[in-house]
Amino acid sequence: MYDHQAKKLNEQGTFKEIVVEISARQLSAKSETLRQMSMFLTQAVFMEVCVHPKPGLVTRHGSGAHTDMSILTFAAGSAVLAKAFSDLQILGMKHNGNYQELFGKVRRYGVSAEQELLRVTKGVNTQRGILFAGGLLAAAAGAALNKGLDSEALCSIVAEMTQGLTENELSGLQADRPLTAGERLYQAYGITGIRGEVEAGFPSVRQNGLPGLKEAFAKGAGLNDALVHALVHLMTVVQDSNVIWRGGYAKLPFVQQRARDILAQGSIFTDSGRRLLAESEELFRNERISPGGSADLLSVTAALYLVENKEFPVAII
Secondary structure, eight states: OHHHHHHHHHHHHHHHHHHHHHHHHHHHHHHHHHHHHHHHHHHHHHHHHHOSOOTTSOBTTBOTTOSSOOHHHHHHHHHHHHHHHHHHHHHHHHOOSOHHHHHHHHHHHHHHHHHHHHHHTTTOOSSHHHHHHHHHHHHHHHHTGGGOOOHHHHHHHHHHHTTTHHHHHHTTOOSSSOOOHHHHHHHHHOOOHHHHHHHTTOHHIIIIIHHHHHHHHHTTOOHHHHHHHHHHHHHTTOOOHHHHHHHOTTHHHHHHHHHHHHHHTTGGGSHHHHHHHHHHHHHHHHHTOOOHHHHHHHHHHHHHHHHHHSSOSSOOO
């Protein structure tokens, strides 16, 4: 009898050990997934600012159309973004309600993160757009942790999180407080900007940015040139509120047409395409044109590519 009891206790102990081991492995896998998403987003943010040429935008070689920021300003802000992405993933993982309730939590966190971003950049708005867009993706990744990372699923979750955002925040604006730049542009031109993009689940990224990036890799482009090519694809379609805010509404169709012209000339794959890119750099700098909205979505593009593929297919040089 004692042998039987001892055997039973031993089997129970073994079973408990197995359960503990499985739980530990599951927790480790979840932790690794969390690390991956925040790493993908942070990596994408740093790469976007380094890429060159990007007409009108800050790169590793210059400040484009900007006089109040450089790559150093972006480096300072990116440190804040790295923490925010990690925090928001955890927030998403711990959330038990519906996705729109999660959006409310993301918004509240975003207020403090934005304040910290402006503090470290000494009041210069470098990356509020990608804080918003990337933060939503981070929270979506946390919420979908048990399902694993999938770019289409993450975009769908972001769309569900932000359902009704444009209507709720931009319709019926009152003049009883100062309006933000995005609110003024919606009031004047009906431009929904980044709000419309996230509410639709990043269509510019899914339909233009990612296909452009994959096309460039398939043609043998290195990482820098592939990201430039993806940016040009984004510039053809993005309702870039930064372009309009800095230069007026007429500059938006001009930028979109210039991007289409660059693609028609062969983009980064031909001498004529590269010449037009270089000419656009000088023109945008002189005209103070900065397609910052497209730049933010380039970061999203790079991050979602990494979600799909885990790594870039080329050397990181």
